[in-house]
Amino acid sequence: MEGALRVESARSPAGSPGAPSRVTLQAVAHRYLARQGEVAALGRTDLQVNTGEFVTLVGPSGCGKSTLLNLIAGFLVPTEGEVLVDGEVVTGPSPDRGVVFQQANLYPWMSVRDNVALGPRLRGVGKAERRTAADELLALVGLEEFGNARPYELSGGMQQRCQIARVLANDPDVLLLDEPFGALDAITREHLQMQLHRIWLRSRKTAVFITHSVEEAVFLGTRVIVMGARPGRIVFDERPPFRPEARTPELRATPAFVAWRERVSAVLRGT
Amino acid sequence: MVRVLPLIVLLSAWWLVVRLKVWPEVFVPDPRDVWTSLLDSERTHDGQIGLSGYYLHEHLWASLRRILVGVSLAIVFGTALGLALATIRPLRLVVEPYVNFIRSLPPLAYFSLLIIWFGIEDQSKIWLLFLAAFPPVALSVLSGVRGIRQERIDAIRSLGANRLQVVRHVVLPATLPELFTGVRLAIGFAWTTIVAAETIDGIPGIGGLAWSTKKFQQTDVAVLCIIVIGLSAIALDQLVKWLERTVVPWRGKA
Ligand SMILES: Nc1ncnc2c1ncn2[C@@H]1O[C@H](COP(=O)(O)OP(=O)(O)OP(=O)(O)O)[C@@H](O)[C@H]1O
Ligand SMILES: [Mg+2]
Numbered sequence: 001m002e003g004a005l006r007v008e009s010a011r012s013p014a015g016s017p018g019a020p021s022r023v024t025l026q027a028v029a030h031r032y033l034a035r036q037g038e039v040a041a042l043g044r045t046d047l048q049v050n051t052g053e054f055v056t057l058v059g060p061s062g063c064g065k066s067t068l069l070n071l072i073a074g075f076l077v078p079t080e081g082e083v084l085v086d087g088e089v090v091t092g093p094s095p096d097r098g099v100v101f102q103q104a105n106l107y108p109w110m111s112v113r114d115n116v117a118l119g120p121r122l123r124g125v126g127k128a129e130r131r132t133a134a135d136e137l138l139a140l141v142g143l144e145e146f147g148n149a150r151p152y153e154l155s156g157g158m159q160q161r162c163q164i165a166r167v168l169a170n171d172p173d174v175l176l177l178d179e180p181f182g183a184l185d186a187i188t189r190e191h192l193q194m195q196l197h198r199i200w201l202r203s204r205k206t207a208v209f210i211t212h213s214v215e216e217a218v219f220l221g222t223r224v225i226v227m228g229a230r231p232g233r234i235v236f237d238e239r240p241p242f243r244p245e246a247r248t249p250e251l252r253a254t255p256a257f258v259a260w261r262e263r264v265s266a267v268l269r270g271t
Numbered sequence: 272m273v274r275v276l277p278l279i280v281l282l283s284a285w286w287l288v289v290r291l292k293v294w295p296e297v298f299v300p301d302p303r304d305v306w307t308s309l310l311d312s313e314r315t316h317d318g319q320i321g322l323s324g325y326y327l328h329e330h331l332w333a334s335l336r337r338i339l340v341g342v343s344l345a346i347v348f349g350t351a352l353g354l355a356l357a358t359i360r361p362l363r364l365v366v367e368p369y370v371n372f373i374r375s376l377p378p379l380a381y382f383s384l385l386i387i388w389f390g391i392e393d394q395s396k397i398w399l400l401f402l403a404a405f406p407p408v409a410l411s412v413l414s415g416v417r418g419i420r421q422e423r424i425d426a427i428r429s430l431g432a433n434r435l436q437v438v439r440h441v442v443l444p445a446t447l448p449e450l451f452t453g454v455r456l457a458i459g460f461a462w463t464t465i466v467a468a469e470t471i472d473g474i475p476g477i478g479g480l481a482w483s484t485k486k487f488q489q490t491d492v493a494v495l496c497i498i499v500i501g502l503s504a505i506a507l508d509q510l511v512k513w514l515e516r517t518v519v520p521w522r523g524k525a
Contacts, residue, residue: 075425096433107424109444118440119430170430175434205380 022206023049023072023174028081029068029231041067043231044080049223054206054244056221058264060271064232067211069176072208073099084175095119098167100177104159106151112162113138113147121171130169137165141195157188165257166198167205176205182212189213190249197247214264218257219247223262228271236267245256281462300491305498319466323476325435325475333475333500335507337393337468338461341400343381345457350404353412354442378464386471390506396468403464404457410493415446447520451515455508462504476502 025260030042042064043217049055063150071074071083074093083090085097093099113134114121120130141161143154151159160180167175180196182187197220200207211217215226218239218240238261242251251257282302288294296304300316312327321327352370356363378399385402389395419442427441466478473479481496513521 067453074424093429094426095429097429099429101422101426103422105422106525107423107427107441107444108525109447109519118427122427122431122436122440150521152521166430200370224278 004111021049022053022086023047023073023208024053025068026082026084028071028078030071030076030085031066031079032067040231042071042078043233045234047225047234048155049201049208051206054200054207054209054220054222055225056209056211056217057225057227057258057267058211058217059227060229060268061212061234062226063229063271065227066178066233068227069099069178069208069210071178072174073178075099082264086248088126095123095173096168097114097126097174097176098172100160100163100167100175100180102162102179102182104156106159106162106166108150108152110151112143112145112151112154115151115162116169118166133169134165137168140168140199141165157192160184160192161195164199167201168237173206175205175208175209177207179210179212181216189216194249196220197244202245214261214268215252216263218264219252226264226267226271235271236264297488300494304491305494308489308495312492312495316326318431323474323480327477327495327499330475330477330480331503334469334477334479335463336501337396337400337476337506338458338465340420341397342404342454342457342461344397344401345404345408346450346454348401349453349457350412352405353409353446354416354438356409356413365415370406370409373402374410378403379467382467391472396473399462399468404477406449407456407460408453411456412446415449416442418449418470419445425443448515451511451522453521455511457510458507459504462500465500491501509517510525 025045027044027046029040032039032041045068059065061144067076072085072088072090074083074097076093085094106112107118110118113131114139116127117130117134121132125133126202135144135147136265138147143158143161143162143165146154146158146162151162154162163182180190184192192228194217200220209217209220211220212266214237221240223237223239225234227233228235242257281513284297285302288299293299306420308322309327312322314321322330325333332362354364356367356370381402382399384394385395389398423441423445424437427437432440465476467483469478469488470482473482477496477500481493481500484490484493485495
């Protein structure tokens, strides 16, 4: 983590030496065809996300964060450039890239357990096996008692935990999360941040996490990216100097954390 | 109490109108005559079986069977067509106008054709009911599929689903509530069409029976038929509503 305390905002920090790039954006730009003409949602962007990095992405509303994430997910095809994951060009969605949506998107015609077991089911995993796997994941996110419930019987926070469990059931290489805690109250939010952080500590999965909360971005991110608007572009890209193991609720009150948070907020205000 | 109030008001008014002889009895039958024809309809009286040679439940069942067959065919083909229209754009451009065209026709308009093609027996009646019932099913399924949020599809695709799995696990279940709406509309249209369908060779049949009363001015039987058709239609709709609550418990919740 040397160099992480650099004060200058560097456009593109060097990754930990030797770490292979898992997600690569090569001169990617994206425009939408809207009724009033073309909307330049994402300007030409280069980005390398290394294996095991937890990248958090903040930026003003409408600056192209979701667009960036949907390009990596394969829901969108970039109008320019290429998205590569493990060296292969992304042409569509894949179970190797799990997506957690802001709106929970669980299927109300399935039980909570069947929602979590859906990925394995699509792969043809047997009933008993996928049920066991689903129950383990439900326990991991603290929903072991709700396997038989329907998603609409869960609270918003529980639905998001269920969604995370569903994505983890596929054991994806990359986690893509678009404001997963955006609609939750502050206490639930901090609780889920810790839970997600612990899950990430154990798996060290590569993650791209969009949020509106600078605090959340600095707390969770091993790398924080700030985007500016019109067209969407990266204006800040650095690694907070906090060891992953040191990210406990107490960290939020430390001067170092507060100073970092304020720095990112200042950048965000300047966009 | 509030639910039977309209019934009480109607019966009293009816009785009063008959009592005061506002209109001759061939226009407005005595409630007691309607009651008698109900009793007659289920027994052999003066050497006659029921009404027009069949018991009332036989008339009703004959019509119900036609409706159920016609609507079932409409559900199968309407759902398939709705799915096809929603997923194959060129097909939608070519076919959807015709579905709308058939829907806007009063079924009697094409009944002659059906009789010429399929004869006067059950086949032409079932075709008529099918044609009346399938457009609402197809169009409801079409709008159901098109109303599915893209994120719902994206979510399962990123879980690894192929096209067929997307249809099976998301498109079909997500369309179920709309399908039920379509089916209830379809049954409604089938009921409104049944009398037309049974105007020709419609005995046994509750619509045929209703139609036959004009010949001998059997107003009491006509009113009986109206009541039976109305109550049966409401009962069938309640049954479908109950089925919907069991099959689609998430309706309105997600
Ligand atoms: N499907 C679309 N069609 C046309 N324009 C779109 C579409 N989706 C997004 N845009 C436009 O692209 C720009 C970026 O949108 P995007 O959703 O990526 O922003 P965002 O940073 O995720 O915003 P938020 O923080 O509010 O979620 C916006 O100006 C938006 O109006
Ligand atoms: Mg967004």
